[in-house]
Amino acid sequence: MKDVIYKTALLNSKPERLEMNVESKVTKDKMEEGDYGYLKGYVYKEFHKIFPDKDFVKYWLEYNKLGNFKISDNVETVGGISEEAHYIMRVITEYHILQAFKAMKVDLSDPNVGGDKGTAYRIAKMYCGDGLEDDSELLSGRWAKRPQMATFPNENRQKHPITKRVDIVSVCSHHLAPFSTLFRDGAYAIVSYVPDYNVLGISKLQRIVDWVSRRGHLQENLTKMIYDEVSAAAKTKSVYVKLVGLVHTCESLRGTQSNQGSFTSEYYAGDFEKYEIRREVNG
CATH class of the missing domain: 3.30.1130.10 (GTP cyclohydrolase I, C-terminal domain/NADPH-dependent 7-cyano-7-deazaguanine reductase, N-terminal domain)
Structure with a gap:
């Protein structure tokens, strides 16, 4: 009987509504995983060391929705970014720099390279900036807030x-x-x-x-x-x-x-x- 009721409901439903709901769920699931879904657990742990009371999923989605922008532009051209989403970007960047070191056969046990704040961390900071108020790193102008112009x-x-x-x-x-x-x-x-x-x-x-x-x-x-x-x-x-x-x-x-x-x-x-x-x- 339940199977009959279910099939009747499907037949009486508007196809476009069903398609929209399925597509919406797929899109939401894809967005929550993002391009770096394989790092989500790792980034979550790092995020909560700095922002223990913040909603990780909110800022993970913000980062994944952020558009690409030219290397000579500032993030304001794609709508801006929060400090929390910027931190997520830095963690992901640092991870991939570390993978590049592994590909180049760099010995990560070398204390001059490895460690919690080793060379990969420093390079990510140098090219991403230390936050939205930082204007001192090599590529910090891509992320730093526009200066107040008195x-x-x-x-x-x-x-x-x-x-x-x-x-x-x-x-x-x-x-x-x-x-x-x-x-x-x-x-x-x-x-x-x-x-x-x-x-x-x-x-x-x-x-x-x-x-x-x-x-x-x-x-x-x-x-x-x-x-x-x-x-x-x-x-x-x-x-x-x-x-x-x-x-x-x-x-x-x-x-x-x-x-x-x-x-x-x-x-x-x-x-x-x-x-x-x-x-x-x-x-």
Whole structure:
């Protein structure tokens, strides 16, 4: 009798509703496992060491729903991430770096490599950042929160360039090897803008450069991205960015191993289309 009732219910049900429910369950199950379902138990244990009172499944789902984004972009382009989901990402990254070491036949019993916070942990931290407030690691700009950009009224309506020399620390997107102003005397970066109604806080140019630079880049693209961010923050198109004599370790320490090679790039618009203003900024 029960079998008859069950079959009758199936016959009287709308096929599309049944299909939707089955598909919804399959999708939910797949999402809960995620691309790294084989690590779920391991990540769960590590997660609860740091967040003992947090709902692991909630943040596991958040991580698995997160879209991929370019190595030169920030996670805000795909909607942002919580500290908890960022930690899950780091644990998964560290695990796979450790597997790469095993593939390269690295002796993990070596105390200089192994351990709870061994080399795999340090590399994951270097390329993922220590959290959403960290702006000091090589690729932390992919995950760090956008810096607060304090602005002040341009009370005197000055129209002369405001210029600051800043340092650049970035990573080549082809090799994940650093390039920087810090590797050679005489290398520097200039960021200049002609204010409109607002001026930026004095430290903000370096902060925004750090946030943009600490990702994977080609130097030409980095130059333009710094321009875009300063232009948006200062609300003016009259921005000039020049990166002078940067050493790329993907060239100096490998490949051609050039000791003399360096790279200069610039991008400008607005008032800086005039050569005299660019010359003034360059001294």
